[in-house]
Amino acid sequence: NAGVTQTPKFQVLKTGQSMTLQCAQDMNHNSMYWYRQDPGMGLRLIYYSASEGTTDKGEVPNGYNVSRLNKREFSLRLESAAPSQTSVYFCASSESQGDEKLFFGSGTQLSVL
């Protein structure tokens, strides 16, 4: 049982390049989330998807787009990467919205030069 799988694990981009972070869960969860984690800032919510077909902005959505491709997959796209987007990105899922625990992937370490 893989849980939440993120790819890639590491990525280096040049300023202005684009890329998509992939996330898939095999727990049949309805809700999925993208967080970024920076030193001294804690985890911050970028976007979330309460259910298949819906997406909403979180605390720090600027510079990102998301796609809930199907119930299993939720991707995060950086259209024009900036050094300020250097961070560790975590995808998470939960059975539904509400007081549900989150299951996290192992993260993607992204550096933008």
Add this chain to the structure above:
Amino acid sequence: SQKIEQNSEALNIQEGKTATLTCNYTNYSPAYLQWYRQDPGRGPVFLLLIRENEKEKRKERLKVTFDTTLKQSLFHITASQPADSATYLCALDTGGGNKLTFGTGTQLKVEL
């Protein structure tokens, strides 16, 4: 402004002692609070959830308290072990729909 505070300094304790971590918040009225454990290079792992009408929750060696008047949660690990060494994050429900806001975490080191 809304804020969640956890001790930024690492907490060092001896094996066998009880570790107590603090999570304070301002300007929130969360319906529930969660605690997660995070190991280096890994994603957070859920430990416990406590709701606003619950004062205390236990799971094996873990105990969480939630004081909505003080706006504080305490996380206790009894009979601590070196394997408990990790960063512990508190997270609050801050808008419904499981939109959690996380604290910055406290690093716990359990020494032999």
